[in-house]
Amino acid sequence: xxxxxxxxxxxxxxxxxxxxxxxxxxxxxxxxxxxxxxxxxxxxxxxxxxxxxxxxxxxxxxxxxxxxxxxxxxxxxxxxxxxxxxxxxxxxxxxxxxxxxxxxxxxxxxxxxxxxxxxxxxxxx
Amino acid sequence: xxxxxxxxxxxxxxxxxxxxxxxxxxxxxxxxxxxxxxxxxxxxxxxxxxxxxxxxxxxxxxxxxxxxxxxxxxxxxxxxxxxxxxxxxxxxxxxxxxxxxxxxxxxxxxxxxxxxxxxxxxxxxxxxxxxxxxxxx
Numbered sequence: 001x002x003x004x005x006x007x008x009x010x011x012x013x014x015x016x017x018x019x020x021x022x023x024x025x026x027x028x029x030x031x032x033x034x035x036x037x038x039x040x041x042x043x044x045x046x047x048x049x050x051x052x053x054x055x056x057x058x059x060x061x062x063x064x065x066x067x068x069x070x071x072x073x074x075x076x077x078x079x080x081x082x083x084x085x086x087x088x089x090x091x092x093x094x095x096x097x098x099x100x101x102x103x104x105x106x107x108x109x110x111x112x113x114x115x116x117x118x119x120x121x122x123x124x125x
Numbered sequence: 126x127x128x129x130x131x132x133x134x135x136x137x138x139x140x141x142x143x144x145x146x147x148x149x150x151x152x153x154x155x156x157x158x159x160x161x162x163x164x165x166x167x168x169x170x171x172x173x174x175x176x177x178x179x180x181x182x183x184x185x186x187x188x189x190x191x192x193x194x195x196x197x198x199x200x201x202x203x204x205x206x207x208x209x210x211x212x213x214x215x216x217x218x219x220x221x222x223x224x225x226x227x228x229x230x231x232x233x234x235x236x237x238x239x240x241x242x243x244x245x246x247x248x249x250x251x252x253x254x255x256x257x258x259x260x261x262x
Binding site: 009010011013014016017018020021022023024025026028089092093096097100103104107110111114 | 127128129131132135136138139142143146175176177178186187188189234237238241242244245248249251252255256258259
């Protein structure tokens with residue numbers, strides 16, 4: 001679960017940085033990832049379908065593989081600028097630091113886990 | 126390319142785009158008094174940077190690029206200065222359509238966006254550093 005959350009927050013960081021970089025692009029709509037809860041996890045595991053390449057001559061899909069977690073477009077933005085841009089910089093910044101904290105939390109969890117393994121291996125000696 | 130690297134690449138593209146914008150603003154400000162040199166000629170025309178989001182295949186994400194630098198086609202202002210070589214019969218010279226207030230606002234906006242992108246890079250760096258810390262424990 002901690003590893004999943006790491007993956008998820010890394011991917012979310014990417015999506016948020018796209019939003020922030022495009023904060024002045026006309027007609028840009030902000031994206032976000034679906035929040036990581038059990039329901040969404042179960043759904044995404046079930047709906048993962050990919051085309052199989054049965055022959056070496058088959059072309060790989062041209063679009064780079066999107067991450068394992070689903071990206072959604074903000075449907076009801078808080079505000080949109082006159083040029084059709086829907087990125088709210090403040091919102092994105094808070095989401096960014098939130099994601100960073102979650103990432104650090106997961107890292108700490110993994111660290112604790114490793115420590116426990118270390119203790120267990122020491123006990124054998 | 127992992128996601129944190131992609132994040133840094135995207136934020137860097139944002140930084141570059143905002144720098145380009147700031148450069149154009151500086152050009153406008155510097156030329157705010159470049160009047161028409163001779164009668165019938167046009168003075169300096171304000172330039173505007175356009176942004177667009179581009180799918181970068183190498184990075185695998187939507188980056189931001191500056192599009193063509195376009196000219197602002199709004200009307201020139203007129204200034205009364207009979208001694209100027211570019212003055213017409215009534216003593217008016219065509220002055221650039223640069224409004225220093227608008228440019229200042231634009232500059233502040235570019236600055237804020239630049240800072241936001243910089244914050245993204247800082248956050249990403251911290252995340253990467255914490256990941257590397259795992260090796261040390």
